[in-house]
Ligand SMILES: Cc1ncc(COP(=O)(O)OP(=O)(O)O)c(N)n1
Ligand SMILES: Cc1ncsc1CCOP(=O)(O)O
């Protein structure tokens with residue numbers, strides 16, 4: 001899938017701990033019905049075999065909806081489960097190595113923590129760049145300094161890739177993020193911890209679309 005056709009509007013990043021004891025697959029399916037366009041399976045503590053099993057099951061769930069599945073960190077898991085791509089951060093497998101082991105059409109997303117990361121990624125063929133984190137978030141305490149809206153605006157001027165924002169995104173700040181240059185939003189708690197994940201997804205998607213209509 002090329003960068004121009006990749007559906008980045010509403011990107012759900014999973015976190016079992018954020019699901020408040022509810023079934024992750026139920027949350028993901030509700031969210032997809034509500035308008036999630038891309039899903040990342042993010043598992044920091046699973047054994048390899050369990051991670052592959054979970055990814056394969058997630059791929060099966062998403063296939064009828066035509067929603068691509070991205071695997072966080074683990075290229076081996078993505079390959080074994082037939083996922084559509086991977087997301088890597090600045091301490092994960094390097095872009096050049098990723099390209100050696102992944103099929104050519106794979107989706108590749110990378111986290112940018114600072115402007116040097118944004119500039120470096122301009123030399124690479126990636127599907128999107130994640131501005132990470134846009135705001136500090138209790139969901140991931142081990143991040144670098146938050147970009148904030150001004151930082152996002154600078155990154156959008158420099159980057160040739162579509163930008164996704166992640167970290168503290170909710171219905172209150174989506175429109176502003178889109179207006180400052182984001183092509184889409186990535187969320188964990190705004191959907192995984194919502195009382196009604198499907199409804200939460202609908203509201204977030206509406207906010208993205210409204211932000212795009214009213215771009216500054
Ligand atoms: C869409 C998206 N953006 C950023 C991240 C964070 O990646 P990383 O910095 O590698 O941190 P971990 O998620 O691996 O803890 C992401 N996963 N997804
Ligand atoms: C995985 C990740 N990477 C940067 S911030 C973050 C967590 C985002 O979680 P939330 O949407 O709940 O703030």
Ligand SMILES: [Mg+2]
Pocket residue numbers: 072073087088089090092
């Ligand atoms: Mg990572």
